[in-house]
Amino acid sequence: MSDVHFERIALIGIGLIGSSIARDVKQLGLAKHVVVSTRSEETLRRAEELELGTEYTVSAADAVKDADLVIVSVPVGASEVVAKQIAGSLKPGVIVTDVGSTKASVIAQMAPHMPDNVHFIPGHPLAGTEKSGPDAGFAGLFRDRWCIFTPLPDTDADALDRLKAFWMALGSRVDDMDPQHHDKVLAIVSHLPHIIAYNIVGTADDLETVTESEVIKYSASGFRDFTRLAASDPTMWRDICLHNKDAILEMLARFSEDLAYLQRAIRWGEGDKLFELFTRTRAVRRSIIQAGQDVDAPDFGRHSLDTKK
Ligand SMILES: NC(=O)C1=CN([C@@H]2O[C@H](COP(=O)(O)OP(=O)(O)OC[C@H]3O[C@@H](n4cnc5c(N)ncnc54)[C@H](O)[C@@H]3O)[C@@H](O)[C@H]2O)C=CC1
């Protein structure tokens, strides 16, 4: 079955996200040509071995020539470099989008380089795992997950609809948001949990009174969940921290205040305060489950969707 949405798609960056898009596009027949481009020869060769595209090049500028859709899937800190590389080779009318975890910074890095006759529409699929690289991707990653778009004030409505139709073909639910609001929401639901995970695993690793082998041997499931997040790609998460600095610092300040409240309640034996908080937070999880999110699976159960129904 074929449902071609774009004649030629260029994928710039072919890690977890780029390669998952490539697998879906191939499986669903959403494009006639898929040009894969990445910086490193080694990753490009691996993408070719995995047959993720129809053409391969280390030149982002060559990759985007004649493309109708360009998807940039690189660490957010590399957005400006890529924008500069592709700007002079984009076809008039092409849709250029990205998948970066932060939006205001990506817009600031890319928009000034985009020619007027190009539709630049920033996006962010809220789907992923702690793994990275072209081998880590899988078909179905985006199914039943949100993809948020942060269109610019002058974004063409038809181009936005075409891009949304593409993501809906991958199984995503789509929504629009203001970029600053996106960055605040993501700071609390995604960026802080990762930062807390990096911190707790780092703290455990630094403890002098508990040996590393004890941490490994006795790690209960709570700690293990943190280690999964803390195993996420260092480059990607360094860039997210640096490129969503204000929202993350704002949420960290709130978090620290609330932690001090909890610390005080524990110190003074204020069980009622602890009980009230733990009851309230339990309700949040129930709401997530009611909203249809499979929170029990380690990576939201995406691997179970690898094989098509
Ligand atoms: N990993 C996740 O769970 C999710 C990641 N994202 C976002 O998606 C983007 C990509 O993330 P992943 O695919 O997980 O990363 P990844 O590390 O698996 O892949 C990144 C790819 O970008 C390439 N790359 C790096 N710098 C480049 C440059 N200057 N020019 C061309 N290619 C370059 C790398 O070679 C690699 O192919 C990031 O912006 C990240 O914030 C969004 C949703 C989920």
Ligand SMILES: O=C(O)C(=O)Cc1ccc(O)cc1
């Ligand atoms: O692995 C996980 O639990 C994630 O939360 C993956 C993830 C990482 C970054 C994003 O911007 C979106 C999703």
